[in-house]
Amino acid sequence: MKHIVSRKWLLARLYESDLVIVDCRFVMGQPDAGRNAYEESHIPGAVYLDLERDLSAPVEEDGHGGRHPLPDAAELAGRLSRVGIGNDSRVVCYDDQGGAMASRLWWLLRYLGHENVFVMDEGFSAWVREGFPVNADQKVLIPATFLATVQHNMLVEMDEVRESLGSEDRVLIDSREAPRYRGEVEPLDKKAGHIPGARNKFWKGALDEQGRFKDEAALAEHYADLPRDKELIVYCGSGVTATPNVLALSEAGFENVKLYAGSWSDWISWQDNPIAIGDEEKPKGMW
Secondary structure, rough: OOOOOOOHHHOOOOOOOEEEEEOOOOOOOOOHHHHHHHHHEEEEEEOOOOOOOOOOOOOOOOOOOOOOOOHHHHHEEEHHHHHOOOOOOOOEEEOOOOOHHHHHHHHHHOOOOOOOOOOOOOOOOHHHHHHOOOOOOOOOOOOOOOOOOOOOHHOOOHHHHHOOOOOOOOEEOOOOOOHHHHHOOOOOOOOOEOOOOOOOOHHHHHEEOOOOOOOOHHHOOOOOOOOOOOOOEEEOOOOHHHHHHHHHHHHOOOOEEEOEEEHHHHHHHOOOOOOOOOOOOOOOOOO
């Protein structure tokens, strides 16, 4: 695997000087749960970055940008520097949410031009079950220097998505659960449905029954119905759980994958954007 490491891999490198371990645990609807869990117990030496306080910008009143807008690149680079992440650091992210939160940091670091970043498979609970070391010690933070080189080509904005509707060169992928995609339920956002033409690939489909990311061959099979010669645009509800799909697509060998970071919550904030309900067999003109 290119971007995913095992617990044993991390255990063997736990105290290497260039390694920065980041705890990304976060529970939607319980904004303090992740930090409280970190302060109670975490992988030795890990620092904590919070999805909403550190890895997202404040939500706009009009909803533009979605429920978890991307943080300002310069501000995020400053936060990374303050917790000891520099341009020479190897970063390993973990969470306890199937990789969703860790993948958000993985994507953000790569968006800022930092390639040497990995997600630990399975997460903190699996680490504990294995009997690997944990503690509640707060690491003394020694600031580093992180200079961002923003990779704009990894990202698409709402107007680009709207322009791509019906395109033969781009394929939209919705990472939410099927009932939300079909518009049958919508627990978080003001409108239900999906972006017209989008294909549904629930992000947890990239995980096996034990909650591990599938290997490259199994991921290639999982995504076998997606074209490799077209640009893939991945979205979810707010740009968070789209990122494990981006990670898994990369592991499966897809090279032209972009994130619509504002995702569904941004799409519906624009009154004129069309909404589709139900399943779609093959988006017209896109295959």
